[in-house]
Amino acid sequence: MKIKAIVNSIAGICAGVFMSSCLIAEENSVTSRIENPPVDLIVYGDYVLTMENLDSANNGIIEKGAIAVSGGKIVAVGPASEIEISYDAIKTISGDGRILMPGLINGHTHSAMTLLRGFADDLPLMEWLQTYIFPMEGRFVDKEFVEIGMRLACLEMIKGGTTTFADMYFYPKTAVDTVDECGMRAIIGAPMIDFPSPGFGGWDDSMKAGVQFVQDMKAKAHPRITPAFAPHAPYTVSPEHLAEVLKAAKDEGVPILMHVAESPTEVEDIKNRYGKRPVTHVADIGMLDHPMAAAHVVHPDEDEIKMLAGSKIGAVHNPTSNMKLASGVAPVPAMIEAGVKVGLGTDGAASNNDLNMWEEMRMAALLHKVTSGDPTAMPAGDVLRMATSLGAAALDMEDDIGTLAVGKRADMIQLTVDRPHLTPLYNVISHLVYAANAADVVTNIIEGKVLMEDGKVTILDEASVIEAANKKASEIKAALAER
Ligand SMILES: [Zn+2]
Incomplete structure (x- = not known):
């Protein structure tokens, strides 16, 4: 973060939230690298459905939004443009063509x-x-x-x-x-x-x-x-x-x-x-x-x-x-x-x-x-x-x-909307209930830990889980046949 142009836009955030981390020497100039608070993860979404303010005009959806996560908890929710200049993340997950919502x-x-x-x-x-x-x-x-x-x-x-x-x-x-x-x-x-x-x-x-x-x-x-x-x-x-x-x-x-x-x-x-x-x-x-x-x-x-x-x-x-x-x-x-x-x-x-x-x-x-x-x-x-x-x-x-809000546990998922059955997208809420499928989920994060990314489960070996289940089922079938 060394670009002078962004200083004004982040100054307000720094002043309000984490002054101690922002090394801004004087107005409109940067004397050294601005050290943003480190976070474990930033997850983006073309549509971030927080499930807070669902009755508001925009259903509580932040377009081009992002969530910052640290220590298993949500530390910031907002427009991607603000979140990305406010935190230094160890890992980021893209939100292109994706809805980000609570798990x-x-x-x-x-x-x-x-x-x-x-x-x-x-x-x-x-x-x-x-x-x-x-x-x-x-x-x-x-x-x-x-x-x-x-x-x-x-x-x-x-x-x-x-x-x-x-x-x-x-x-x-x-x-x-x-x-x-x-x-x-x-x-x-x-x-x-x-x-x-x-x-x-x-x-x-x-x-x-x-x-x-x-x-x-x-x-x-x-x-x-x-x-x-x-x-x-x-x-x-x-x-x-x-x-x-x-x-x-x-x-x-x-x-x-x-x-x-x-x-x-x-x-x-x-x-x-x-x-x-x-x-x-x-x-x-x-x-x-x-x-x-x-x-x-x-x-x-x-x-x-x-x-x-x-x-x-x-x-x-x-x-x-x-x-x-x-x-x-x-x-x-x-x-x-x-x-x-x-x-x-x-x-x-x-x-x-x-x-x-x-x-x-x-x-x-x-x-x-x-x-x-x-x-x-x-x-x-x-x-x-x-x-x-x-x-x-x-x-x-x-x-x-249950919602994506600061202080809550970082349990969230991304769905890709870049699919024929989700095109066009007039209403995110309608799509999620009437058109989306389990197979559209591409990311699953629980307590800030990424368990599935780009559709691939990382926490478990999928093939061996299925193989063990089939093996157990064949034992049950054999026992039933004996009966
Ligand atoms: Zn039951």
Whole structure:
């Protein structure tokens, strides 16, 4: 930075923000090299969608913008012309023909279930769970299964632009090690269920293991991984046990992940057992006042929507899974209108059958239009918020992720728009919801670390991840054939 002409334009920035670093001797002259603050990374975008000020005239989009990143956090957001003269970056990533935006947040999945992708389709939820999924998991799910399946899931999510996910599955310690290796951000829930399951013999075991897991993780204070308690659902965990989980979650200060009000069968079951609907049941246990990401929430009634709106519970919408298992249509427009924090998730790959948040966004945008008969229902901006800023709030993580703003964690992605199906570009928000695909994502950055660049994943060896998954699947196939 030795050019006199730029001094005036940066002087204001230096004066306001980092005077100590700017060696400007006197007005309009440079006596020595101006040392800008060093940053790890500057990422550019022809369109920088911050997801802040989405209601403003330009949707909060900075054309020809850039983001500076240091120590895993965003330190500056603004026009590229200002950012590049204000910081010296170790690395830069071009934004030519690209949209830069917050990474997508998959609010509900069971990532290791990628290994059961396409294993049993076209069945009702309870039959699918009880005849296929639970017995298969009992037989095949071990630490190796979780490691291989989760690595595959992380590869798929990194390539598709997801940066954070909330996971409920078995062997949470193995899950933590795998997420740590894959570089993603995640909430990992310790699984808890009333009957024997992979890794534990019953409730007491799972409760004890869950508390131990959460305490160990808190001691580690991992920058990307948040521990949680993950009781399966109100129909598989008794109210006494849910109260026990709630107390432990409060004591430890960690969130809860749970399926809630997913299917009509669950609603009937809970009504028969406890004389009330699932959300009311959960509320009566006292769970409204503690952060919880409730997956599905397909069947809250009007009063229950009001309860959720005033609560610390986020509702994670899983439209593909709900359609595939014919669980019903969640009243998402009404929940958003009421002020419920609504996120978006894929559910596991056995009920989706992929972890593609772009597809999930499009399903969310379309499903509610056709079922309400209202083409203005679920506009693209609302859907995009569910996958980013509102999705972060649903996970109680809005202080850290979900928008591109100074002080937030540097979780962001770039998509190339230089493609036939994205040409011409009138409206970035519309394109992202109605036309973009996972394959358009070319860059994935989490906690300031570049995990994929120019479409190539750098954190994992793609071929070996796929090979290991195929090998595991052939073992499962062989065992099934023997049966
Ligand atoms: Zn689920």
